[in-house]
Amino acid sequence: MRNGSANRMYRTQEFAELASVTVRALHHYDRLDLLKPRRTDAGYRLYGVRDLERLEQIVALKFLGLSLKQIKALLEREKLELSAALRMQRKVLEQRRSLLDRAIRAIREAESAVKPGRQTDAAVLKKIIEVIEMQDNTDWMLKYHTPEARQKVEARRQLWSPELQERVSKQWAGLMAEVETALGEDPAGPRVQALAERWIKLVEEFTGGDQEIAAGVRRLYADQANWPAGFQQQAKPFMNPEVWTLMQKAIAIRKASAT
Amino acid sequence: MRNGSANRMYRTQEFAELASVTVRALHHYDRLDLLKPRRTDAGYRLYGVRDLERLEQIVALKFLGLSLKQIKALLEREKLELSAALRMQRKVLEQRRSLLDRAIRAIREAESAVKPGRQTDAAVLKKIIEVIEMQDNTDWMLKYHTPEARQKVEARRQLWSPELQERVSKQWAGLMAEVETALGEDPAGPRVQALAERWIKLVEEFTGGDQEIAAGVRRLYADQANWPAGFQQQAKPFMNPEVWTLMQKAIAIRKASAT
DNA sequence: TTCGGGCCTGACGTAACGTCAGGGTCAAGC
DNA sequence: GCTTGACCCTGACGTTACGTCAGGCCCGAA
Incomplete structure (x- = not known):
């Protein structure tokens, strides 16, 4: 009874216009x-001021590039996950922007390179491909590596024959498949320890024994653990997280018992 | 017979790995x-070197953010449309980047504003909404207007009551609907000329008789005419292009006969 | 009471594939 | 000659955030 007429209710269309979204979006x-x-007795939707606030939050988070699923998770569990989510999202957006920048640069370079004399489309395309490939070779390493590590990767890359690459990647696939079958077992048990042994060997072969590269990979996976709600599945990793944690445990045990 | 063994053929998987795409994408x-x-007699796909070239072009254009439909149109009609398409795409990408930048800025500002004392999610959200809204109000005018025109728009905006806005926009909708029913008719005929009359009145009311604003709108629509293939329908305009051209013709005739 | 406008719930369409499912094909080894 | 295992094929449904009908109910004003 405190404020009878103050909180007016809106029907769908009116509310949609008020908030600058479509009726369909509200549905x-x-x-x-x-x-x-x-809802009214007839089933009509009735929106109030609280709904407007919530909708504004939704729209804002959508503007930041979050999916509706993520938004829902964040708004439901009113925990302190929001700032963690924002930190992640910022990284995602920055990555996306660097991709965009590369595309824009590629177009610019192709445009300026083609100016003299009207060339055929095929020539333009060739130039574009060239530019993109040049960028690609230099960019992918910046992710989880420090600048110093980059050089080493580059050096290693030249030592890797395609055959070696294929052999190693196949071994990886096989090993991971095996580990999956051992998921329930004791990390200290003989079977898992044997697998850990092979794991370490492969990692060494893969990184050339370089600690920095190995650390980069580890960071990549360790991060996963404390992701906020609704972010767990996005861009699922190429490795089962359970496999990862089992191996980490096994390796820790191995090291401890190696003294 | 010229080069029998030189152009080797690849089956799907092999080809996919060669080009770093998935088998499903090839399908x-x-x-x-x-x-x-x-295809082989059994229906197996067989890819050759020409296919590899084409695929590389596809992937490159995809990297630039073109849709498969656009890519198809560009690669089919081997005209000189590519550079026009690239020019458009660059604008699209730059626009997208500015959106991204705004989102990133919003997150950054919210993050830095919230540092002192751990606040609730609600407070963080409020801050975000605030930041976004501030950006919004200043950005939308930059599109089809020169800086000088902007000030005038801003000035006009304050003269516009919501009632006036609504009245005008409804008149627009009604007028456009009427013009659509007259699409086949003679631009010089009395009915179309009467419509053109109303059209001009509305434009004047809308722009406050400002030539710069009117020119901005005109540029927006005129551009459409010489878009490259595959770009016609993307982001369909809020006005039927036929309506637009009919009115342009009618107005030209009116002016010519007004001497 | 009737009529125009608004509201409702399906249900299909979009982009670019991912991911099965059910069923052939091929080359190699027995 | 036959059996594998690896690879291939074609559907067909799932994904994201709604747009766009279609068929039918509800409401307020004249």
Whole structure:
């Protein structure tokens, strides 16, 4: 009774215009249980001020590039996950921007390179491909490596014949498959320890015994553990996380018992 | 007979690895008639060197953010449309990047603003919304206007009551609907000329008689005419192009006969 | 009471594939 | 000649965030 007429209710269209979204979007959010308005007896949706606030939050997070699933997870568990999510999202966006930048640069370079004399489309395409490939070779290493590590990777790359590459990657696949069959077992048991042995060998072969590279890989996977809700599955990794943790445990045990 | 063994053929998987795409993607391009390999009697796909070249072009254009439909159109009509398409795409990408930048800035500002004392998620959200809204109000005008025109728009905006806005936009909708019913008619005929009259009135009301703003709108639509293949429908405009051209003709006639 | 406008719930379409499922093909070894 | 195992094929459904009908109910004003 405190404020009877103050909190007016809006029907769908009116509310949509108020918030600059479409009616269909409101339907959509409703079905996803993301924003569920009240209903009249006839089934009409009725939105109030609280709904407007929530919708504004949704729209804002969408603007930041979060998916509706992620937004839902964040808004539901009113924990302190938001800032963690934002930190992650910032990285995602920055990565996306660097991709965009590369594309834009490629177009610019192709445009300026083709100016003299109108060339055929095929020539333009060739130039584009060239530019992109040049960028590619230099960019992929920047991710989980320090600058010093980059040089070493580059050096190693030249030592790797395609045959060696294939052999190693096949061994990886086989080993991971085997580890999966041992998932329930004791990390200290003989079978898992044997697998850990092979694991270490492969890692050494892969990294050339370089600690920095190995650390980069480890960072990549360790990060996963404390991701906020709704982010677990996005871009699923090429390795089962359980496999990863089992191996980490086994290796830790191995090292401890090696003294 | 010239070079029997030189152009080796690859089966799907092998070819996919060679080009660093997935087998499924090759299937997909095949079904879209984007890259159709030869077939064995048994139906197996066989890719050759020409296919590799084409695939590289596809991948490159995809990297630039073109859709498969656009890529197909560009690669089919081997005209000189490619550079026009690239020019457009660059604008699209730059626009996308500015959106990304805004999102990134918003996150950064929110992160730095929240540092002192761990605040609740709600507070963080509020800050984000605030930042985004501030950016929004200043950005939308930069599109088809010169800096000088911007100020005028801003000035006009303050004169526009919401009622006036709504009235005008409804008149627009009504007028456009009427013009659509007159699409086949003679631009010099009385009915179309009457519509053109109303059109001009509305434009004046809308722009406040400002020539620069009117020119901006005109540029926006005129551009459409010489877009390259595959770009016609992307982001369909809020106005039927036929309506636009009919009105342009009618207005030209009106001006000519007004002497 | 009727009529125009708004509201409802399906249900299909979009882009670029991922991911099975069910079923042939091929080359190698027995 | 036959059996594998590896590879190939064609559907067909899942994904994301809605757009766009289609068929039918509800509501307020004249």
